[in-house]
Amino acid sequence: MATPENKLAFDGGWEYAPAPESTEHAKIDKRYGLFINGDFVAPEKGRYFDTLNPATEEKLSRVAAASDADVDKAVKAARNAYRSTWSRMKPAERGKYIYRIARIIQERAREFAAIESLDGGKPIRESRDVDIPLAAAHFFYYAGWADKLEYAFPGRKARALGVAGQIIPWNFPMLMAAWKIAPALACGNTVVLKPAETTPLTALKLAEVIADAGLPPGVVNIVTGAGETGAALVEHPGIDKVAFTGSTNVGKIIQRALAGTSKKYTLELGGKAANIIFADAAIDQAVEGIVNGIFFNQGHVCCAGSRLFVQESVADEVIQKLKERMETLIVGDPLDKNTDIGAINSAMQLEKIESYLEIGQQEGGEMHQSSCRVPERGYWCRPTIFTGVSQSNRVVQEEIFGPVLAIQTFRRFDEAIIKANNTPYGLSGGIWTDKGSKIFKMTQSLRAGVVWANTFNKFDPTSPFGGYKESGVGREGGLHGLDAYLHLGA
Amino acid sequence: MTTKRIPVAKTYKIYIGGKFPRTESGRYFPLEDKKGNVIANICRSSRKDFRNSVVAARKAQPGWAKSSAYLRGQILYRIAEMLEGRRAQFVAELVLQGATQRAAEIEVDTSIDRLIYFAGWADKYQQVFSAVNPVSSSHFNFSVLEPTGVVSIIAPDDSGLIGLISNIAPTIVGGNTCVTLASESRPLSAVSFAEVLHASDVPAGVVNILTGYRSELTEFFASHMDVNAVVYCDSGKKTARSVQVLAAENVKGVFGRTRTNWMKDDAQHPYLIRDTQEVKTTWHPIGT
């Protein structure tokens, strides 16, 4: 219906003055040890590494590089705590500890949000309004399950597994820590968690909360480090369960490493989700859904809607509106309250994204970026779309993990389904239509663990999350998320 | 010469629509301790107080039901926090009403933990009791629980606190609002509990608490046409039967929770939530 010849002007005019979040209340130590057995201790080999602010490239702190010996110490502490204290505690009392964690996070929310943005580059508005509240909510939700497991699995007796080794990524550091630790503890396990090497700080602050909440020493242990630390944890014979969120490649490495062992594992890996807009969609809300799906959190989202399928009759309108919406997205200082898109998490990730922008153009795709200014120092990528690409393009097949959207058109429902499913991934998908029966048909046909209808990137502690195919095994969140941390006996 | 400080005696009122009025009837009955001393004058609530409570409960119900499960869980947890903060007061009141110190402490601790127990169910009972039904036609079919509405509760007489809380908590965590008749022989804790509710972000009208004579009020608790379910806790076949007969007038849900030892662990379970929930099933075609 619309012929988008007349354009709107978003440059210049009234602009927003800087609205910086104060960080003087956020306490970051110069150096952090490893949190093992209820205390911060120095790493055995005495090695530390820097953690930077990706928006300024400045050093925030130094954190310990856990060696095999440190991982061993942590696992032993977890095992000891499991055997002597945690597994013997009345479940309701375990629950009360987890409630305490939730409450303290709520009290210190602003500090956590500021540090999350400083360390990882995500906008303060997102940390403040989404990441930290959801993290607290996760602890609240799972705290309540601790003494109710008998109702979750009919005909089965639920028992803890023992010690869980958990490895989390850098895109939602605090939230991922909550997703891992809360259910593990609620089910009666103890934990050794390794945060990502570029974003260790909020996990270390969480360690402080855990200590303040009075949890018995060794119930939760936080070991910082890079790939080697993760490998040491995965391969340690003393853990009963591995939980990993990260890239599909590393997921496969872990799955191979665990072969032949009796360790249970859950893997939450990559994705290349299809976001499908039908002609009868609420178009303006669908455009917002595209933006939510791929541009927020800088596109560093495993379930990002990175492949757009728009029904051909509304394609021009949608793309026009999308381009205009992109012009109102503010890329900049993560600590500015108006920033929509923050810094890319690391130099390495930015390099990877930029190589895909090259590849996309070389393959013949038409690239369009918003025209906003970006700061001089730091790692930045403007919101980007590719048109004139198809399923055989690498930018359509491979996970870019940046604010880059590949756009295709389609004519019929079944065509959309075939193309949406035509990927080794299967984490999530989106459908935009005003017709209810189409939604249920889509949810029936889409091979993905999470289907968002007329919305995107919504998360809730009660809602299970996880993928099909190479997007992983297992679910986190909700009743189904308990499975990962229990042995179900007859 | 030193004069002993005269303590200020507390007036025990009732709790309706988030406020603490006296009974509109102006009547009272004295509560005596074991030695026969009058501890307090307790409001002898009238049927009009009950009527006003139902109006308040009905008004509050849609908003409470619409609030998220997360919020209801947070509020119930807050009630527990507030009760924990006033532990000493509640222990003292139970002792005043005849309990031993030890028994009173255990009752208060159990009450706090019970609130936490039900707070934890707020965002879970739906997952346990709902269903997606695999009907044979091409329809997406799902059954969810929905609160029945306004519930009248006649709390157990032999318990001042735990019996009251064990019935209020599962009722409201599921999105219902309630009007509760406190124990006749141990009414103090109920009124003090109203103060705790008031300090806990519980919206006005979600819980209403009356004190008074069962013999006068039970019939109204059971017969009011704008009440959706009635819960009674005292055994006594005659009362039970009369409640059931009166409830039939508008086909209320009737729940007799008699012969329960509220202090025990098995007195807490999610079926107390399910009792005051309806099941709603929706169908929608699957197709293009």
Place this chain on the structure above:
Amino acid sequence: MALQAVTSRVPLPDLSRVPAVDEVGVNERVARFQSRSIKKSSKVDALKLILSMIDLTTLEGQDTPGKVRQLCQKAIHLHDSMPGLPHVAAVCVYPTMVGVAKKALVGHDINIASVATAFPSGMSTLSVKLDDTRMAVEAGANEIDMVISRGAFLAGDHRYVFDEIQAVKEACGDAHLKVILETGELGTLDRVRRASVLAMHAGADFIKTSTGKIQPAATMQVTLVMLQAIRDYYYETGRMVGMKPAGGISTAKLAVHYIVMLRETLGNAWMTPEWFRFGASTLANDVLMQIMKQSTGVYQSGDYFSKD
């Protein structure tokens, strides 16, 4: 109400092709606007812009010439102790008060808006409504705020609603026409969107949310939907239409949210009183207090700002 069909050869816009609106999605977008943090110079600029966009309004049965004169006085002298303030965009009164306003505003560049067409209910015959309009224009109103026939719209008689707007537009002569949808009576955002499209195609210069006489009046949600309808109409025809939320916007903070929403939905071209107005009576003083707070750093009291 006599339904007088006015045969018109102008085809109706195809309302079935207007995009659906998802309420939850709208609420989420609105929440993002509300989370914008507008500080320092951008805040002062916004506040002054808001002042310049206000239609200072009095629409009460108890209005008298004295009341209207006081309103006009306020329009001209918002807060003389603060130099450099813009004046409001217009005063808005009932047709019988237009003459009083015109006299009071001689020599000042402030528009005179009048409600018309049996405001607020719109429950009268077309000829009465046209007379109402003409009377206001003759008395000196250069802006007319009309109400649509909600009953006809809800009953699906789009032809009637469309023709009525066209007829009123004609009766306006040179005066610009704002069409009040009375969003609080339309019920859903889908209907708000469709009513907007209908009104614009029928010749509205502005579309306006509410009469301010019922609840709910203006909300950010209906305003967003209307702004998006304006945008789509602009894409299609190249013609700009203005927008006026009215009723319920009494704080500067809320008004700033609206300006953010305007900025991010329609862009720079609409950021002037020529294309955006606030229908408000008490907003001006709160904006003045905020401007004062920005320049002095001190929180203000209503005692220091005239209440006309």
